[in-house]
Amino acid sequence: MLFFKKQEDLARIYQGMSGSEVKQINKAGIQEWFVKDAPIFRKGQVGKELYIIMDGAVRIVDDTVDPPKQIALLQQGELFGELSLTAKETRRSTKEESLRRSASALAAQDSTLFVVHEDAFRNLLDNNPDIASKLLMNLFYVTGERLREAIRGKVLAEGVPIPKLIRGLKDAEKKKLLKYSNVLHVPQGQPVFVEGQVGTEMYYVLGGSVAIMKKQEKGQKRLAVMGEGDVFGELGLITKKGRMASAVAISDSDVLAISEDGLMKLRKRAPDIATKVFLNLFRITTARMRTLISPLPV
Numbered sequence: 001m002l003f004f005k006k007q008e009d010l011a012r013i014y015q016g017m018s019g020s021e022v023k024q025i026n027k028a029g030i031q032e033w034f035v036k037d038a039p040i041f042r043k044g045q046v047g048k049e050l051y052i053i054m055d056g057a058v059r060i061v062d063d064t065v066d067p068p069k070q071i072a073l074l075q076q077g078e079l080f081g082e083l084s085l086t087a088k089e090t091r092r093s094t095k096e097e098s099l100r101r102s103a104s105a106l107a108a109q110d111s112t113l114f115v116v117h118e119d120a121f122r123n124l125l126d127n128n129p130d131i132a133s134k135l136l137m138n139l140f141y142v143t144g145e146r147l148r149e150a151i152r153g154k155v156l157a158e159g160v161p162i163p164k165l166i167r168g169l170k171d172a173e174k175k176k177l178l179k180y181s182n183v184l185h186v187p188q189g190q191p192v193f194v195e196g197q198v199g200t201e202m203y204y205v206l207g208g209s210v211a212i213m214k215k216q217e218k219g220q221k222r223l224a225v226m227g228e229g230d231v232f233g234e235l236g237l238i239t240k241k242g243r244m245a246s247a248v249a250i251s252d253s254d255v256l257a258i259s260e261d262g263l264m265k266l267r268k269r270a271p272d273i274a275t276k277v278f279l280n281l282f283r284i285t286t287a288r289m290r291t292l293i294s295p296l297p298v
Contacts (some may be wrong), residue, residue: 036108049116053074200260213248
């Protein structure tokens with residue numbers, strides 16, 4: 001699951017939206033009440049809802065083992081179950097089966113949840129791209145900040161598939177995305193950015209490969225290698241803080257540099273394309289949250 005650690009994150013989901021736009025989003029969900037120990041969903045069930053805890057608490061458990069293993073205890077303001085809403089493109093454009101739950105969710109006490117069903121979310125993406133692009137942009141920014149906090153002292157597990165930035169984009173839409181970004185050629189051995197540098201852009205690998213390197217007492221530690229189609233540097237773009245690692249080309253590489261200003265222009269001028277891009281960025285941050293392992297090897 002993905003969860004928001006601060007209740008003010010809920011307000012930030014609606015940042016930049018008018019009152020009527022907030023009402024449109026709220027129409028996509030309903031409030032549901034669960035008594036203590038009541039199941040919200042079970043491991044293995046098909047997931048079709050996202051949940052936000054308005055009041056109370058929820059236990060995430062694996063109850064297929066004996067004794068049951070508690071994975072997390074979620075509190076007011078936290079969100080879970082979002083993968084069921086982000087796994088597909090739109091309601092009418094895919095026949096993919098919804099994901100099955102990887103764990104069970106039980107009410108830890110009497111709880112009130114805001115529940116968003118998959119169909120309502122798909123309808124928002126299909127019919128209200130301007131609102132959807134704002135919502136997904138805000139979700140990307142909030143979850144990216146949570147990922148930056150969680151990633152300290154940890155590394156990302158290797159071999160785990162990460163969604164692609166241009167998933168679902170048609171060729172004409174990819175060309176339009178290029179108008180709001182810059183192509184950079186980075187020779188082998190040259191840095192794209194260095195650890196500690198304030199982030200202003202994120203990068204999409206068009207060709208070549210880039211190593212993510214972290215300073216340690218015994219020298220540089222390679223954390224990951226980014227190849228064609230991979231995105232990196234998005235956390236620096238979100239937080240405007242110093243980069244947590246360096247990115248160095250390990251072969252002659254071409255990368256697409258995308259700034260926050262470029263993303264904002266894309267959202268205003270092409271909200272349908274921005275909806276797909278921000279949906280993919282939200283997928284990327286949530287997928288990376290799930291790949292976190294610890295501790296950071298030395």
